[in-house]
Amino acid sequence: MSRPGQRHIFLSCGEASSDRYGARVVAALRRREPGLRFSALGGPQLQAAGVEIIQRSEPVAVMGVGEVVRALPALLAARRRVDRHLAHGGIDLFLPIDFPGFNGHLAAGARRRGVPVFWLVAPQLWAWGGWRADSFRRRVDRLGTILPFETEFFRERGFEVEPLGHPLMDDYAGRFPYEAHLARREERLNQRDGPLTIGLLPGSRRQELAALLPVLKVTSQAITAHLGGREVRFVLSLAPGVDRPWVESVFNAAVEFSEEPLPVLLPRLDLALVCSGTASLEAALAGVPHEIVYRTGPVTAFVGRRLLKAPHIGLANLVLDRRFVREHVQDDASPLPLARELLSWLARPAERQSFYADVRRLRQACGSPGAWERAADAALKLLDGDRRPTGRS
Numbered sequence: 400m401s402r403p404g405q406r407h408i409f410l411s412c413g414e415a416s417s418d419r420y421g422a423r424v425v426a427a428l429r430r431r432e433p434g435l436r437f438s439a440l441g442g443p444q445l446q447a448a449g450v451e452i453i454q455r456s457e458p459v460a461v462m463g464v465g466e467v468v469r470a471l472p473a474l475l476a477a478r479r480r481v482d483r484h485l486a487h488g489g490i491d492l493f494l495p496i497d498f499p500g501f502n503g504h505l506a507a508g509a510r511r512r513g514v515p516v517f518w519l520v521a522p523q524l525w526a527w528g529g530w531r532a533d534s535f536r537r538r539v540d541r542l543g544t545i546l547p548f549e550t551e552f553f554r555e556r557g558f559e560v561e562p563l564g565h566p567l568m569d570d571y572a573g574r575f576p577y578e579a580h581l582a583r584r585e586e587r588l589n590q591r592d593g594p595l596t597i598g599l600l601p602g603s604r605r606q607e608l609a610a611l612l613p614v615l616k617v618t619s620q621a622i623t624a625h626l627g628g629r630e631v632r633f634v635l636s637l638a639p640g641v642d643r644p645w646v647e648s649v650f651n652a653a654v655e656f657s658e659e660p661l662p663v664l665l666p667r668l669d670l671a672l673v674c675s676g677t678a679s680l681e682a683a684l685a686g687v688p689h690e691i692v693y694r695t696g697p698v699t700a701f702v703g704r705r706l707l708k709a710p711h712i713g714l715a716n717l718v719l720d721r722r723f724v725r726e727h728v729q730d731d732a733s734p735l736p737l738a739r740e741l742l743s744w745l746a747r748p749a750e751r752q753s754f755y756a757d758v759r760r761l762r763q764a765c766g767s768p769g770a771w772e773r774a775a776d777a778a779l780k781l782l783d784g785d786r787r788p789t790g791r792s
Contacts, residue, residue: 406432406782409490410439411481411505413456413498415603415638416677418442420496420520420566420771425450427775438488440481442640453484457640459501478504485509492782496520499535506538515781519543519563519774521553532556541781543774546718547764561777564766567677570662571684572768580666581686581755587669588688588745594630595669597622597741598689599654600661600682602674603638610694611674612649614732618672619652621738636664636678661685670741675712675726683715683724684765686758688744688751690737691716691726718764723757 408428412421422444425437438451440459446452458473478501485493485508493509495502499522506516518539524532533556542558544550550562571577587593599619601611619633633654637643643656657664661678665671665685673679675693682689691713716722725740727733744751 405434405436406491407436407438407489408492408494408778408782409453409485409488410437410441410445410450411493411495411498411502412439412441412445413459413496413501415442415640417496417498417520418444418456418639421445421450421494422448423566423569423771424494424496424519424774424778427771428778431775431779438484438490440477444639453488454480474501477501481505482508485514486512490514492517492778494519494778497522503535503538510538510540515540517541517543517561517774517778517781520545521549524552532558541777543777545770546714547766548718548720561774562766563770563773564768565680566770567681567684568762568765569768569770571681572762577686577762584669584686585751588751589748592629594632595626596632596634596667598664598668598671598673598682598687599633599635600671600673600678601635602676602678603641605642607674607694608641608646609649611692611732612646614692614694614734614737615672616650616652617734618737618741619654621734622742625738625742634664634668636661670744672737672741675728677714679724680714680718683713683758683761686755688754689724690741691724692732692737693726693728694732715761719757719761723754 410421410425412418418441421439421441425445425448428435438453439445440454440456441450441452442456454477459477482505485505490509491514493506493514493516495506495516495518497520506518509516516539518541521542521544522535524535536556536558540559541561542553543561543563544553545563545565550560553560587595599615601608601615623631634657635650635654637646637656637658647656661681665682665687668687671682671687671689672692673682673689675691679691693712712728713724713726715724716726727737
C-alpha cells in the first residue's frame with residue numbers, strides 16, 4: 400500500500416529484455432526520489448530490484464499468431480489482473496516498456512482513468528505497423544525512442560518523443576574494454592589449432608527456444624565434425640526466467656549452460672549464433688562475429704512475411720541500414736549452412752576487420768550512455784504534470 404503522499408509508478412515489462420530495462424529505470428528513479436512506490440508486471444530482475452510484482456511476465460511472454468492463441472486464457476487472466484490494479488491501485492504514472500500487443504490495451508485504460516503514460520522503448524511500428532500509428536498515439540503522452548532512426552519516424556506522426564539513446568550503451572561503452580577484448584579475440588581466431596568458444600544465444604521466449612534449440616544442437620554437432628580434432632566449447636546462454644531443466648532436456652547435447660548477463664558472457668566468446676532481437680545487437684556492440692538466426696511457427700512466419708516492411712530483422716543491420724551481419728530466417732536457418740557460414744569467419748580475416756569497423760560505427764550511432772537516467776528525468780517531469788518533452792535529440 401502507498402503511504403500518504405507517496406507517488407506510485409506502475410511498469411509493464413513482458414519479456415526478459417524489458418524486465419532488465421525496467422529494473423534499471425527503477426534504480427535511476429530511486430536515485431532521484433527514494434520514496435517512490437513501484438509495482439509491475441515483470442520478472443526476476445524487477446523483483447530483485449524490490450518492485451512489487453502484481454503479475455509475473457513469464458505467462459504472457461509469447462509472440463506469434465499460433466502462440467498467442469494457445470496462450471489466450473493466460474493472457475486474458477493477466478490483463479484482467481493488471482486492469483484491476485490500474486483501476487484501484489492509486490497509480491500516478493504508467494511506464495510500459497515495448498510489448499505493444501499487451502501494453503497497448505493497458506495504456507488505453509490508463510489514459511481513460513487520467514493516468515499519464517510514458518511508453519519506454521517504442522514499438523517497432525516502422526517495421527510492421529505504421530498504419531497503427533494514429534491509434535497508438537492516442538494511448539501515450541510521451542514516447543521514448545532508443546534507435547536513431549525512430550525519433551524522426553514518430554515525430555512525423557505527431558508523437559511527443561523523448562530520444563533516449565540505446566540503453567545497451569551503458570554496458571558496451573565506457574566500462575566495456577572493447578578494444579582489449581577485440582585484440583584477444585583476434586589472437587584466438589588467428590590460431591589455426593587453438594581452442595574456440597562458440598556462443599549459442601537462442602532467445603528468451605519459449606516458442607523461440609522450441610524452434611531454435613534443435614537447429615542449434617545439430618549445428619553445433621556439424622561444427623564439431625568440421626573442425627576435426629580442434630577443441631571447441633559451446634556455451635548456451637540462458638536468459639533470466641528461462642526454464643533451465645526444460646532447455647537441458649530439449650537441447651540434450653554437450654554444452655556449457657550460462658546464466659551470466661551477456662555483458663559478462665560475450666567477451667569470452669569467439670563466435671556466436673544469435674537469435675534475432677536485443678541479443679543480436681548486444682553481440683554486435685561487443686564485437687563478436689556472429690550469424691543471426693530466427694525460426695518461428697509456420698502460421699506466424701506466413702503472416703510476418705506479409706506484414707514486415709523493414710529490410711532487415713537484425714537490429715544492428717537496421718541501425719546501419721545495411722546487412723553487415725548475415726541473417727538466416729525460417730528454412731534458411733538450417734544446420735549445415737549455419738555451420739559453414741559461422742566457420743567462414745575463421746578463414747576471412749579481412750571480413751572480420753570490416754565487421755569491426757562497422758561495429759565502431761554502430762556504437763557511435765547508438766548514442767552515449769545514460770539512457771535510463773534521461774528516461775528517469777523525463778518520467779519525473781511528466782509525473783510533476785509537465786507534459787512537454789525535454790527536446791533532447
